Amino acid sequence: MQGESVVNHMEKTASNPSDEQLVASFREGSAEAMEIIVERYGNRILRFGLKMCGHLQDAEDISQETFLSAFRYLDSFRGETRLINWLFKIASRACMRKRRKKKDEPDREISLDAWLPERPGDEGRSYQIPDPDAGPDAHLDRKEMKKVIGEAMRQLPPHYRIVLNLRDVEGFSTRETADILEISEQAIKTRLHRARLFMREKISEYFEEEAYG
Amino acid sequence: MNSECRTYFERISEFLDGELDRDLCAKIESHLQDCPECRECLESLRRTIELCRRMAEEEIDPGVLARLKRAVLEALNH
Ligand SMILES: [Zn+2]
Numbered sequence: 001m002q003g004e005s006v007v008n009h010m011e012k013t014a015s016n017p018s019d020e021q022l023v024a025s026f027r028e029g030s031a032e033a034m035e036i037i038v039e040r041y042g043n044r045i046l047r048f049g050l051k052m053c054g055h056l057q058d059a060e061d062i063s064q065e066t067f068l069s070a071f072r073y074l075d076s077f078r079g080e081t082r083l084i085n086w087l088f089k090i091a092s093r094a095c096m097r098k099r100r101k102k103k104d105e106p107d108r109e110i111s112l113d114a115w116l117p118e119r120p121g122d123e124g125r126s127y128q129i130p131d132p133d134a135g136p137d138a139h140l141d142r143k144e145m146k147k148v149i150g151e152a153m154r155q156l157p158p159h160y161r162i163v164l165n166l167r168d169v170e171g172f173s174t175r176e177t178a179d180i181l182e183i184s185e186q187a188i189k190t191r192l193h194r195a196r197l198f199m200r201e202k203i204s205e206y207f208e209e210e211a212y213g
Numbered sequence: 214m215n216s217e218c219r220t221y222f223e224r225i226s227e228f229l230d231g232e233l234d235r236d237l238c239a240k241i242e243s244h245l246q247d248c249p250e251c252r253e254c255l256e257s258l259r260r261t262i263e264l265c266r267r268m269a270e271e272e273i274d275p276g277v278l279a280r281l282k283r284a285v286l287e288a289l290n291h
Contacts, residue, residue, distance in 0.1 A: 127257035193226035
């Protein structure tokens with residue numbers, strides 16, 4: 001049985017199995033359970049890897065590493081957190097490891113203070129951020145916007161990028177993100193705030209240039 | 214921007230995320246009523262977050278997921 005047919009089959013025969021049921025079946029040696037876990041969460045892990053590393057090949061490596069490691073250590077998974085959180089914990093470590101190995105991406109721990117409004121001359125700075133709810137023909141071209149956001153995200157130092165992705169893209173809470181990255185909730189809040197300010201500045205710069213350039 | 218604005222500015226992400234206690238929340242809300250700069254700051258940040266959220270959707274080719282599944286299962290069988 002291959003592709004989506006496994007899930008279809010499970011839906012027809014039994015109700016959609018919960019993560020707990022899948023983990024239990026896996027422990028009993030079910031290969032089908034593994035397939036369903038990859039089908040259920042593979043796209044999210046791939047997307048996360050892609051956002052963190054920027055290349056599909058890296059995203060695939062990270063995702064493979066994540067699921068392999070998950071299945072090897074699934075016996076030690078005690079269910080004190082959701083399966084998806086545990087997968088993201090493994091994936092986050094893989095992303096950070098991969099980045100350290102890379103020679104071409106310097107460890108740019110740039111100061112984000114420059115994006116705080118204390119900067120002289122920033123009094124009353126107004127930002128040009130398109131309204132996400134404006135209609136499609138307002139100056140919000142979806143493809144263009146994706147490109148602007150993607151480029152801005154890539155310029156974020158990885159420690160900030162990973163927090164922005166987990167919190168604002170993947171929707172994990174502050175506490176969950178702190179648990180995934182094994183750092184304090186306060187550190188998550190600080191990094192997230194700065195990452196958002198950085199994104200705002202970059203998006204606004206782009207649309208200011210559009211307007212006046 | 215006065216010193217009050219600056220104090221609140223540092224907490225504005227937490228304000229948007231609903232992570233502040235009721236007292237501070239009420240203070241910021243009342244400040245927002247009188248301060249157009251902070252309102253603008255809040256709104257531009259809210260839009261930024263919403264755009265990041267929506268634009269992050271990534272269509273991953275179904276072939277990639279199939280390849281991932283195959284690779285994982287093969288590696289585990291060896
Ligand atoms: Zn103010």
